[in-house]
Amino acid sequence: MSLAERDLKVIWHPYTQMKTAGMPIPIVRGEGAYLFDENGKKYIDAISSWWTNIHGHAHPYIAKKVGEQLLQLEHVIFAGFTHPKAIELAERLLAIIPNNQKKAFYSDNGSTAVEVAIKMCLQYWSNQGRTRTKMLAFKNAYHGDTFGAMAVSGRSAFTAPFDTLLFEVEFIDLPDADNIESLKSQISNLKSQLACFIFEPLIQGTAGMVMYEAQYLNELLAHCRKENVLSIADEVFTGFGRTGKPFATSHISEQPDIMCFSKGLTGGTMALGLTTCTEDIFNAFLSDDKLKTLFHGHSFTANPVACASALASMDLFLDPATAENMERIKNAHTQFGERVKNHPKIKTVRQIGTIIAMEWETGDNTSYFSSLRDRLYYYFLDAGIILRPLGNIIYILPPYCISNADLDYIYSKIEQALDEI
Ligand SMILES: *Cc1c(COP(=O)(O)O)cnc(C)c1O
Numbered sequence: 005m006s007l008a009e010r011d012l013k014v015i016w017h018p019y020t021q022m023k024t025a026g027m028p029i030p031i032v033r034g035e036g037a038y039l040f041d042e043n044g045k046k047y048i049d050a051i052s053s054w055w056t057n058i059h060g061h062a063h064p065y066i067a068k069k070v071g072e073q074l075l076q077l078e079h080v081i082f083a084g085f086t087h088p089k090a091i092e093l094a095e096r097l098l099a100i101i102p103n104n105q106k107k108a109f110y111s112d113n114g115s116t117a118v119e120v121a122i123k124m125c126l127q128y129w130s131n132q133g134r135t136r137t138k139m140l141a142f143k144n145a146y147h148g149d150t151f152g153a154m155a156v157s158g159r160s161a162f163t164a165p166f167d168t169l170l171f172e173v174e175f176i177d178l179p180d181a182d183n184i185e186s187l188k189s190q191i192s193n194l195k196s197q198l199a200c201f202i203f204e205p206l207i208q209g210t211a212g213m214v215m216y217e218a219q220y221l222n223e224l225l226a227h228c229r230k231e232n233v234l235s236i237a238d239e240v241f242t243g244f245g246r247t248g249k250p251f252a253t254s255h256i257s258e259q260p261d262i263m264c265f266s267k268g269l270t271g272g273t274m275a276l277g278l279t280t281c282t283e284d285i286f287n288a289f290l291s292d293d294k295l296k297t298l299f300h301g302h303s304f305t306a307n308p309v310a311c312a313s314a315l316a317s318m319d320l321f322l323d324p325a326t327a328e329n330m331e332r333i334k335n336a337h338t339q340f341g342e343r344v345k346n347h348p349k350i351k352t353v354r355q356i357g358t359i360i361a362m363e364w365e366t367g368d369n370t371s372y373f374s375s376l377r378d379r380l381y382y383y384f385l386d387a388g389i390i391l392r393p394l395g396n397i398i399y400i401l402p403p404y405c406i407s408n409a410d411l412d413y414i415y416s417k418i419e420q421a422l423d424e425i
Pocket residue numbers: 113114115116118146147148149204209210238239240241242266267
């Protein structure tokens with residue numbers, strides 16, 4: 005039996021309709037921007053394996069540090085105990101994110117980082133004897149798949165079976181020059197009920213790489229601060245250079261109260277989530293009353309191997325060569341965008357930093373639209389490129405080590421697809 009056949013006998017895959025899904029592609033090896041299947045076929049990972057990988061696959065430096073950690077200490081309970089890697093990672097991360105962030109809370113992934121953030125906000129208010137349970141979020145937001153994270157995400161086909169069970173969230177439009185004042189007054193009207201405002205800074209990935217301007221986010225956050233509404237920057241996707249700066253919040257001057265990290269945090273090597281907060285939030289849980297404790301934790305909280313992976317990734321991230329690579333990718337994307345933006349099949353091209361997205365013109369032929377995504381997906385797979393269109397939106401967000409030659413190859417295949425599909 006082939007690997008794919010054995011897989012289908014025992015495995016239920018994420019975001020996959022198992023009845024109609026094609027055979028999964030068994031990947032047996034990774035190196036840099038490449039993945040190799042069992043037959044030795046090479047794929048360029050143009051989406052960084054679900055947006056997680058920033059330095060390339062099976063990176064020797066990360067592997068070395070992870071290996072050393074495994075032989076030193078693989079895991080330890082994190083309540084009542086600590087370990088050097090968790091401390092060092094918190095110190096080093098807090099030093100490079102907005103300087104109002106003072107404490108780090110560990111968990112396992114992006115969704116749990118968001119759950120922790122939401123719980124921090126809700127309990128921040130309840131610990132002070134105040135009832136503020138409503139959340140504010142952007143329309144079409146995506147913050148994860150666990151229940152709290154799903155609740156603050158836009159209602160969609162993905163959430164439909166659970167909608168009646170999700171808590172109350174007020175969804176607002178993305179800010180722009182025309183609506184910013186009305187958004188502010190919406191916030192003012194709701195302020196006494198609002199526990200927090202959660203947002204994906206500058207780009208909504210899952211919504212289809214939808215971008216909005218830093219200036220208006222800054223205004224919204226300033227307004228939240230004025231109205232005493234806590235803010236949560238979900239940097240799970242945008243963190244660690246995706247937007248061309250270290251963090252998406254590096255593009256603005258306002259500082260969120262809470263930040264969430266995962267995906268690129270470990271270089272995409274290990275599962276790890278991190279929620280950071282201000283001193284003010286942390287202090288709201290300090291009490292002689294045990295009931296004011298943040299009762300949250302996971303078995304693998306602050307796993308030392310994951311922390312070692314994150315520290316190794318941080319070393320690579322802070323190497324000036326990485327910033328140069330990010331700049332190189334950004335410039336290459338910009339040139340490519342200029343070249344294709346007037347193509348009759350391209351509706352819009354959007355770019356921020358190392359992320360470029362192209363919206364395919366679908367006309368009004370809906371059956372064409374529904375099959376377009378799959379046709380594009382398999383077209384690129386055949387060409388040895390992993391791109392995973394979101395509906396009619398193709399996006400490239402590669403590991404920063406990708407070569408110019410591979411970028412050019414991806415661009416040329418997209419241009420070819422524009423002519424052929
Ligand atoms: C992917 C993502 C999450 C969820 O992270 P998981 O590790 O998949 O649970 C949350 N927020 C944003 C913005 C994301 O892109």
